[in-house]
Amino acid sequence: MTAAYVALEGGHVIEGRGRAPGTANGEIVFTTAYTGYEESLTDPSYEEQVLTFSYPLIGNYGVREERFESDRIHPRAVVARELTESVTDWLESEGVPAMDHLDTREIVTDIREGGAMKCGIAVGESVTEEDALAELDDCVAMSDHAEIGAQVSVGEAEEYGPDDPEAPSVALIDCGVKGSIISSLVERGASVSVLPYDATTEDVLETDPDLLFISNGPGDPANYEAAVALVSELTGEVPIAGICLGQQIVARALGGTTEKMAFGHRGVNQPVLDLDSKRVVMTTQNHGYTVGDPGDRLAVAQVNVNDDTPEGLVGTDADVITRQYHPEANPGPHDSLTFFDDVLAMTDAQSQPTVPADD
Numbered sequence: 001m002t003a004a005y006v007a008l009e010g011g012h013v014i015e016g017r018g019r020a021p022g023t024a025n026g027e028i029v030f031t032t033a034y035t036g037y038e039e040s041l042t043d044p045s046y047e048e049q050v051l052t053f054s055y056p057l058i059g060n061y062g063v064r065e066e067r068f069e070s071d072r073i074h075p076r077a078v079v080a081r082e083l084t085e086s087v088t089d090w091l092e093s094e095g096v097p098a099m100d101h102l103d104t105r106e107i108v109t110d111i112r113e114g115g116a117m118k119c120g121i122a123v124g125e126s127v128t129e130e131d132a133l134a135e136l137d138d139c140v141a142m143s144d145h146a147e148i149g150a151q152v153s154v155g156e157a158e159e160y161g162p163d164d165p166e167a168p169s170v171a172l173i174d175c176g177v178k179g180s181i182i183s184s185l186v187e188r189g190a191s192v193s194v195l196p197y198d199a200t201t202e203d204v205l206e207t208d209p210d211l212l213f214i215s216n217g218p219g220d221p222a223n224y225e226a227a228v229a230l231v232s233e234l235t236g237e238v239p240i241a242g243i244c245l246g247q248q249i250v251a252r253a254l255g256g257t258t259e260k261m262a263f264g265h266r267g268v269n270q271p272v273l274d275l276d277s278k279r280v281v282m283t284t285q286n287h288g289y290t291v292g293d294p295g296d297r298l299a300v301a302q303v304n305v306n307d308d309t310p311e312g313l314v315g316t317d318a319d320v321i322t323r324q325y326h327p328e329a330n331p332g333p334h335d336s337l338t339f340f341d342d343v344l345a346m347t348d349a350q351s352q353p354t355v356p357a358d359d
């Protein structure tokens with residue numbers, strides 16, 4: 001049996017079975033999602049992290065490219081209770097170390113008690129605990145990955161959807177966008193220009209946009225200065241929408257703050273309350289930062305039922321709507337797909353969002 005060790009910040013080392021060989025490090029995070037391992041593994045927001053699945057069996061319905069959210073696996077390594085052959089072969093083919101046959105509840109408990117933490121992983125014929133601890137020593141804090149946007153963004157603009165001057169034109173800033181965010185817009189008739197994470201106001205205006213959309217993405221929103229500047233320059237000029245990292249970037253641009261959470265939200269059953277309609281939707285989430293103070297130019301429109309963190313923001317003086325969760329799902333419930341209709345409706349002067357009545 002191939003040896004495998006994961007060393008957690010603080011020195012706790014857990015042994016498992018080696019599946020895909022290699023050494024790696026990153027911030028270790030857990031998702032409670034019970035399906036959607038292909039979507040999660042290809043979600044660019046997991047860049048520089050090590051992903052643990054709390055659901056015990058991963059890979060039981062194979063690996064199909066049509067479910068990928070990007071063109072590669074993003075977590076640096078994978079830890080699970082049981083990985084099937086098909087998912088193991090995929091991880092190995094992309095050089096992503098993986099281990100199983102350990103009690104992932106132990107890791108989840110450590111993270112819940114100790115907060116977000118670094119880890120080191122070593123998998124191979126002759127690796128030792130010390131190899132995992134050496135990887136842990138080399139691990140860089142999430143917020144110190146200053147160029148993380150460059151690791152996941154397109155290098156040059158890409159076009160999706162109809163080449164039709166009548167179609168709503170969306171300038172989408174790619175900070176690590178999930179493919180299904182693009183397809184959710186295209187399915188609703190939008191033509192989408194996907195632009196690099198550091199696009200300038202001139203780059204955006206060149207596409208003659210009806211809407212500026214800031215994508216999800218990995219790392220600390222404080223490391224996306226170009227996108228923050230873009231939003232502060234274009235607010236009021238063009239409607240703005242954002243998902244996950246996008247919400248955090250919009251908040252920072254409009255005078256709000258962001259902060260690191262204890263261990264984040266990752267899963268497919270996070271309850272979110274809409275303060276206006278008083279309805280609760282179940283949502284897909286993957287984030288470790290949150291908006292703290294939204295500032296005066298944004299109002300909180302939706303909150304997480306479990307911990308009251310802001311899940312949706314709306315502009316008080318301009319057309320802006322954002323979500324901290326993932327309305328596009330993939331994986332997860334489709335309760336909030338209408339977000340994309342609301343976003344595209346902002347391109348129509350008749351249907352602008354308003355601040356919730358009780359705010």
Ligand SMILES: NC(=O)CC[C@H](N)C(=O)O
Pocket residue numbers: 045215216217218219220221243244245246286287288289290
């Ligand atoms: N999915 C995302 O966009 C994640 C946003 C940010 N990197 C966070 O962890 O909070």
